[in-house]
Amino acid sequence: MRVHTLIPSVVLLGSLSLTTACSSGPGAASAPDGAPSVAATPPTTVDPTKIKDLTIVNDSSNDRSCPWATSYPAVPGAEATTAAMKKYVDAYLANYLGTGGSGQASNCGGSADASEVPELNISFAFLVASGDVVGVRLLTQDRTGTGDGLTTRTYWYDGAAHASRTAIGLVTDSSRDAFLAAVKKQLKQRQGIDPNLLAELRATDIDDASFTPDGALKLSFDRGTVGVPAGGRYTVTLDRASVTPWLSAFGKRAQRQTTDPSRTLDLGATSTPTAAVPTETASGTDNTDCAQVKCIALTFDDGPAVTYTATLLKYLAQYKARATFFTVGQNVAAHPELVRAEAKAGHEVGNHSWSHPDLTRLTTAQVKQQLERTSAAITAATGTAPTLFRPPYGAVNAQVKAATSMSPVLWTLDTEDWKYRDATKVADTVIAKATRNDVVLMHDIHPTSVAAVPEILRTLSARGYHFVTVSRLRATL
Structure with a gap:
C-alpha cells in the first residue's frame, strides 16, 4: 500500500481513562493501576x-480494516506466568481474527465505516516486581461489541513455589467465603448493581486484584459483570x-513486596549473558542534500525490541545509513539503553504512542497521555524530546493533530512485513518498489524484517541511494 503524504505530514490501555461507578468511603471506585486513577492513593510504580x-x-x-496490537512482558524465572499470559493473548487474538477453531467468524473486513471497524489492543502494566513476587495487569480493549470493551486481568508469579x-x-x-461476603457487602451498596449477578459471583470469578502502596487490596470488576452495563466498572x-x-x-508476600519492595527481584532464574548494546557513534551531522542526490528514509515501528533492534543498528552502521525509529513508550521504558543507542548512532527517534491504540478513537486527554508519556520516556533515554x-x-x-505539537509522519511504501514474516519477500518488496524520496514502513520487532535490511542496504546503495532520517528528507526537499 502506498500513501503519498510525506509533505506536509510526511499511531491505551496502559493509560486509559476508565469509566467507573462512583461512591464514597473505603470502597470507592477507581481505575486499575496503569490508568489515571480517581483513588486518593496513587498506583505503585515499577521500574522495568x-x-x-x-x-x-x-x-x-497494520491493516486499517482489522487493527490489532498485543504486548505482554516475559520475566526470566517467571516462565509459568509468562505462559499463562501468552495463552490468554494467543487465544483472544485467534478469536478476534476468527482463527481459533471455535467456529467464530473473523471480526475483520466488515463495515467501511471507520467508527464500526473493530480494534483489539492488549497492553500491560507491572504491579510489583520485587523479591520473589511478580504481578502484572493485562488490559484488553476489544472494540467489536457494545460498551467500552475493556477487560482487565492480573497475573501473579510466586517465586517460592515456582508457580x-x-x-x-x-x-x-x-478465608474465601468471608472474603467474598465482604466484597459483596460493599458492592451491594452501589448504584447500578444487579442483584442476580451479585448473587452468582464466586470467589474464583475475581480476576483482577492488586495491592495499593499502603497494603489495601483493590478488586476491579469489568463492565456488566456485577452491575448493569451503564454502571461501568x-x-x-x-x-x-x-x-x-x-x-x-x-x-502476604505480595502485599509486603508492594508496600516495602526489595531492592532486587530474585526468582532463581539462571543468569544469562546480557546482550551487548551497540556503541556506534554518529560522525557529525548528516548533511545529505536530497535535492541533489537520491534519498530514501527507512522507518522502523513498534520497538525497541531485544535483541532485534541491536542487530539492526549494527547493519545500519555497516552502510553508514541513518533511519527513523518510531518507538512504543512501554518498550522505551523497558529498554531505554536501546533508544539511547539509536540516538547516539545518528538515527532519529520518534513517538509511536505508549501502547499502540488507534488514536482517532480516543478522547483528546487520552491522546495527550499516550503521546506525552512516550515523549517523556524518549526524552529521559536520549536527552532530546521527539518532534x-x-x-x-x-x-x-x-483532533489527534491538535493534541500535540509533534508533526505526524505516515509512509509512501508499506512493506507489509507485519503480514509476511519472510526476509526475502520483505527485501524484494523494497528493492522492487523503492523510488526517490520514499518513506519505507518496516518493524524492528520482527526478526525477518531485520534480516531483510542488509540486502536492502546493499542493493539500494549500489543504485546510488542515500539512507537518511525523515527530518533530513523533509529539510532538503
Whole structure:
C-alpha cells in the first residue's frame, strides 16, 4: 500500500481513562493501576529496567480494516506466568481474527465505516516486581461489541513455589467465603448493581486484584459483570487491616513486596549473558542534500525490541545509513539503553504512542497521555524530546493533530512485513518498489524484517541511494 503524504505530514490501555461507578468511603471506585486513577492513593510504580533480561513480547497488524496490537512482558524465572499470559493473548487474538477453531467468524473486513471497524489492543502494566513476587495487569480493549470493551486481568508469579497464581490466589482457601461476603457487602451498596449477578459471583470469578502502596487490596470488576452495563466498572477496596487475615502466604508476600519492595527481584532464574548494546557513534551531522542526490528514509515501528533492534543498528552502521525509529513508550521504558543507542548512532527517534491504540478513537486527554508519556520516556533515554510521531495504523485526524505539537509522519511504501514474516519477500518488496524520496514502513520487532535490511542496504546503495532520517528528507526537499 502506498500513501503519498510525506509533505506536509510526511499511531491505551496502559493509560486509559476508565469509566467507573462512583461512591464514597473505603470502597470507592477507581481505575486499575496503569490508568489515571480517581483513588486518593496513587498506583505503585515499577521500574522495568530493574528486571534483568526483561523481554516485551509484541505483535501487531497494520491493516486499517482489522487493527490489532498485543504486548505482554516475559520475566526470566517467571516462565509459568509468562505462559499463562501468552495463552490468554494467543487465544483472544485467534478469536478476534476468527482463527481459533471455535467456529467464530473473523471480526475483520466488515463495515467501511471507520467508527464500526473493530480494534483489539492488549497492553500491560507491572504491579510489583520485587523479591520473589511478580504481578502484572493485562488490559484488553476489544472494540467489536457494545460498551467500552475493556477487560482487565492480573497475573501473579510466586517465586517460592515456582508457580503462577491467579488473582484469587492472594486469598487463602479457608478465608474465601468471608472474603467474598465482604466484597459483596460493599458492592451491594452501589448504584447500578444487579442483584442476580451479585448473587452468582464466586470467589474464583475475581480476576483482577492488586495491592495499593499502603497494603489495601483493590478488586476491579469489568463492565456488566456485577452491575448493569451503564454502571461501568466497579472497584472494591478492602483496607489492610481487614484483608490481611484473609491473605494466603503468597498474598502476604505480595502485599509486603508492594508496600516495602526489595531492592532486587530474585526468582532463581539462571543468569544469562546480557546482550551487548551497540556503541556506534554518529560522525557529525548528516548533511545529505536530497535535492541533489537520491534519498530514501527507512522507518522502523513498534520497538525497541531485544535483541532485534541491536542487530539492526549494527547493519545500519555497516552502510553508514541513518533511519527513523518510531518507538512504543512501554518498550522505551523497558529498554531505554536501546533508544539511547539509536540516538547516539545518528538515527532519529520518534513517538509511536505508549501502547499502540488507534488514536482517532480516543478522547483528546487520552491522546495527550499516550503521546506525552512516550515523549517523556524518549526524552529521559536520549536527552532530546521527539518532534515527530507516527499514529498507529496511520490513523490520524484533526483532533489527534491538535493534541500535540509533534508533526505526524505516515509512509509512501508499506512493506507489509507485519503480514509476511519472510526476509526475502520483505527485501524484494523494497528493492522492487523503492523510488526517490520514499518513506519505507518496516518493524524492528520482527526478526525477518531485520534480516531483510542488509540486502536492502546493499542493493539500494549500489543504485546510488542515500539512507537518511525523515527530518533530513523533509529539510532538503
